[in-house]
Amino acid sequence: MKQKDLQKVEFWISTILYSIAIIVLISNTGDRRNPNEFYYFREENISFSYFYNYFLPKLFQYSVIYFGFLSINFLIIPALIKKQQSSLNSLLLFGLFIMMGVVISITKTYSEAYILVRYDDIQDAYNRIFFNGFSTSLWTIIAISGYVLLKEFVIYLIADHKKSDNIQDQIKIDIGFGLAFWFVGLLLWVTASAPFQIVILWTLVILAAIALTIYAIYFYLPHHYANSKKFRNYFWQMVLISILAAIPVSLITALMTGESELAAIVLCFHFPTQIIITLPLAWYLYKNRLANSTQLFTLKTELGKSDASLSFLQSQINPHFLFNALNTLYGTALQENAERTGEGIQKLGDMMRFMLHENVQDKISLTRDVDYLENYIALQKLRTSRSADIVIDTQIDEQLNNLQITPMLLIPFVENAFKHGISLQQSSHIKVTLQTKENTLYFDVHNSIHIKPDNDPEKLKSGIGLANVKQRLALLYPNRHELIIRESAKEFFIHLTIQL
Template identity: 55%
Template sequence: MKLKDFRKVEFWLATLLFIIFSYNLVSDTNQRNDGGIHEQFNTVGISYSYFFNFFVPKFLYILAVYLSFLALNFILIPALIDRKREALNYSLIVLLIAVVSLVLGIAKTYSHTYELLAYKTIQQGYNRLFFDAFNKTALMVILISVYTCGKYFIAYLLKNMDGNTAVQRQMKMDLAFGIGFWFVGLFLWITSRSNFQFAILWTMVVLSAVGIVIYSLYYLLPELYRQQKKFSSYFWHIFVISLVLMLPLCILALFFFNRTSEVIFIVALFHLPTQLLVSIPLSWFLYRKRVLQNSELTSLRTELGKSDANLNFLKSQINPHFLFNALNTLYGTALQEKAERTGEGIQRLGDMMRFMLHENTQDKISLIREVEYLNNYIALQTLRTSQSADIKIETLIEEQFENYQITPMLLIPFVENAFKHGISLQKPSYIKISLQVRGNVLFFDVSNSINLKNDNDPEKLKSGVGFDNVRKRLLLLYKDRHELIIRENAQEFFVHLTLHID
């Protein structure tokens, strides 16, 4: 949900709440339910009017809160955040506080007239009522401003969360669920005609819990998880945060509840157990569940990537089935004609094809078999170049290995590329191949001269079999267990692969 769409939801939600409060107020006119205020007037002997001493002041208070929210949340604070007409908007906020304080002060002189008799002079009573109205207005403006700034801050975080749309979408869903839970509870409190102070307490505690859960899921727990911290560390973090939140919550409660020490106890009674028994376990459970789900998804993606890489690799090779009969025929013909070199080449090619058919599809094969395939390929290519004195092929490939396992067809693309682009029958050229194993680390080096293809050569723009494929397979199958270095200049192409094998 975009910020513009969320603002529409806010407007209609605020309007709905205003209508609900107003409806409850109007529906109480038949029963004259004023919460016992008329008794206060009767006690001090002042005439009481339900309409002027309760209904109108209460409605003015609801209207003032509604209009203040609209003005601050949709006009003044957004303009200040965007740094538009700052002097004018600050002046309008001051004017808003003055007007709302005056309206609430006048309303309170009607709803709390009986309190005037408790002061030595009427003027002192008026001063106290208007001062209380000013405090309440200032607090309301601060709360709405904090809410609006928090909303824009969350929108900023979502917008700049490293482009991770999945995390942004999940955070939006969590916020929407939390706000929806708060609103449903608030609606039930209001429709059940409970004391207004319970709705305030519900709002403070639930919104604090929503904030703690969001902070835990997206900031605190990921950091503690990276540090491999246990649940106890997380618990004490949130415990301290909950204690710190007690101070502003108690200050807010003092403006809505009777100003006694009982307020601190009431807030603590609802706030601390909620955060410790609900927010902490809920956040921990959700985060652990999501980590497990992400791990499973990562594993599935890896397996899918492996399958895709292997499939792409196999597609890039020649399917040997249809070649075997032809190769056997050619091999027999070469022997009959006493073409030994040709027969040897056909035999090696047949061995390579069998390897590709029977072992290339396995996840791991013996390193010995991989080296045999590599030697067959080199020997086959050497048959073509052995008659040229200007072509030098040097190999240093160990033959004795322990029972090491390796993913098939990882090494051959580099050798194939060397023969494809490094050998010229018209110019001096060379290839050097080295393969050694020390401990469980394989060192593989291939260097070759560079011979540019003719413009009409169809192989000029082709890059050999599977360089990109090999890189992808290494990242998937040997992540953090390999090092691939490729260097090229005008005369030489060089590949160095270090691989930790099993």
């Protein structure tokens, strides 16, 4: 996925989540559901208004977090990473922290007004509320910034991986994706004000899943497949590893929380997660990558064979020898006053030189491509010049510009016209026009159609030339070309426009 597409996905996901949160707030206003704050207000004998003590504070908090995410994710952090106006963006980040802290703190004085009566000094209560508000602002900015940095790190790993096929780079990418998944989940838990125990459970289980997945894909399964073992062997082996992994997971939980009950709960989530999700996922990923690697290796092998065959053919027919032979025939034809034969040999040589040297390039001068086209038409005119019933009309403008074009895009249409539009027994016509205006190429081919006799070997064959050129146009000039094809019982017409 391209970075621009990823940004669109991020924008729409965040906007949808923000919209859902607002819709939930509005819907709760209609059915008068009591949030937790209602009971806190009632314990302190303070009147509670859903609109002023819950709806408006939450609306402002959700809004400032939403716009803070957009600012940090799309503007501030990317600019800081690229070192663009670092001082200004650092100041904007600090200003965003202050703004979020003020908004969250002020809204808390309404949504947590019950705290005010718990303090003897009203100023101490406000200090406490504002301290919590700015703490929430700080942690929110840290969480969003952490997400953006982790995302940029994964994008960097992917870009770096394209330059090399090192297995260590692929491991880094997989770890990066795993950490990104963990961090997004952590961000959602923190936003939902989940208890600390839930955060610990999520972190340990997901990190264990990442470790098991990496081990399975890069260390265990390669040897497993090499020995032709089945999924059953893999499953029980990984179950044993999951049991061993439960020991450090439970110890870390007990050390961080001091609660043995929580360690037991973590284990209850650890085993089902690894067995039901992690093990099949690692198996699927490895098989899928192995299939892709095998396919890529096969394609490289076939490509190598094709290159070797082409090199062999090129070594058998030396181009210099071929051109020298054509020049000799050309000179002989001129000596014998066979001007048409000499002209044909000359144009054939030019076409072969084009095919060998320029046809292999990604882009060539439009002038050279038009020269090839004109040589081909000239040869066909020599072939059909003795028939008065064949009319070949060309209106090809001289190309004095510096436009570039992918080679061999135009010739298939002309070849198709001569293949199906010429008959030595019936009246035939072909008209080819080509002109350019600024950067736009206009190309038209109009030809007659003749039904081939039943004994013609070409009658039942459908050429791939036009289908191939359609695919090439779609790949090379997406949204920059227009191809119109019309066919009747006796005529065939194409109109091609390309933005060069």
